[in-house]
Amino acid sequence: MPKGAGWHKELLVLSFNPPTGKIAIFNQGLVARLHPYRNFRHRFVSGYGFQLKGEKMLELIDNIEPLWADIKQAVEEFWDKL
Numbered sequence: 001m002p003k004g005a006g007w008h009k010e011l012l013v014l015s016f017n018p019p020t021g022k023i024a025i026f027n028q029g030l031v032a033r034l035h036p037y038r039n040f041r042h043r044f045v046s047g048y049g050f051q052l053k054g055e056k057m058l059e060l061i062d063n064i065e066p067l068w069a070d071i072k073q074a075v076e077e078f079w080d081k082l
Contacts, residue, residue, distance in 0.1 A: 012038070025078040026071075033067055036060060 002010035012034065015026045026034075040060060043051050 009038070023078065023081050026074050030067075030070055030074060033063075033070075037067075 001007070002014070004010075012031055016024050016028045016031050018024050036056075037060060040052070040057070
């Protein structure tokens with residue numbers, strides 16, 4: 001498990017680029033699609049809410065269902081590989 005301030009970012013990288021002998025759970029494209037949500041979380045949690053833009057938040061909302069479906073599919077495929 002990664003440690004330090006950037007542990008969550010490093011964990012996400014490991015999800016598509018795992019150590020030798022481990023299986024990736026996500027592909028790089030899926031992780032790239034998660035990046036805007038991670039960026040939103042950072043701004044919200046860190047008190048930078050004034051930087052949030054309504055139209056960007058609506059894009060995140062509009063895209064969450066297909067993203068969630070792809071995440072569930074990736075997890076199912078991961079379990080099948082184990």
